[in-house]
Amino acid sequence: MNKPIIAALMLAGAAIPLASCGSEAEQPAEAAPANTIAGIEITNARLVLPPVAGNPAAVYFDLANKGDRSVTFRNATVEGAGRAEMHQSIMEGDKMVMGEAHPQTIQPGSSLEFAPGGMHIMVFELPEDMAAGGTAEVTLVAAGNKPHSFTAEIQAAGDDR
Numbered sequence: 001m002n003k004p005i006i007a008a009l010m011l012a013g014a015a016i017p018l019a020s021c022g023s024e025a026e027q028p029a030e031a032a033p034a035n036t037i038a039g040i041e042i043t044n045a046r047l048v049l050p051p052v053a054g055n056p057a058a059v060y061f062d063l064a065n066k067g068d069r070s071v072t073f074r075n076a077t078v079e080g081a082g083r084a085e086m087h088q089s090i091m092e093g094d095k096m097v098m099g100e101a102h103p104q105t106i107q108p109g110s111s112l113e114f115a116p117g118g119m120h121i122m123v124f125e126l127p128e129d130m131a132a133g134g135t136a137e138v139t140l141v142a143a144g145n146k147p148h149s150f151t152a153e154i155q156a157a158g159d160d161r
């Protein structure tokens with residue numbers, strides 16, 4: 001008998017958070033495609049295979065934040081690979097060493113280059129069918145577990161990076 005009232009309350013309850021929640025979970029200004037973060041643009045993405053089979057590969061790209069809020073990337077995955085890590089190469093004395101990078105915050109209007117000798121995504125346990133000339137699906141994971149996926153062209157170790 002009072003079902004219509006309950007339904008009306010539920011509708012009202014569902015509408016309130018959308019109308020009043022202005023900070024964390026608000027809708028992006030322009031809807032981003034699935035598995036992307038609004039405003040984030042990746043260009044020049046390539047996955048460079050290791051010179052020796054069994055070694056890790058590296059993913060390089062240019063990342064720009066054209067949105068209106070900062071985005072912090074914590075880690076990455078590559079489809080089919082065992083695991084991937086966000087790495088940074090640094091000079092220690094006269095030796096180049098690399099290790100896992102701290103989370104990288106990209107402010108609105110700024111960009112970050114993932115390039116040989118600097119930031120890169122290190123990819124371990126490559127799928128056996130990964131070959132130069134193909135493509136790989138790379139996903140950067142931002143704070144809050146938000147994924148941003150893009151396609152990288154697979155290059156052989158000796159290719160121009």
Ligand SMILES: [Cu+2]
Pocket residue numbers: 087088098099120121122
């Ligand atoms: Cu590395």
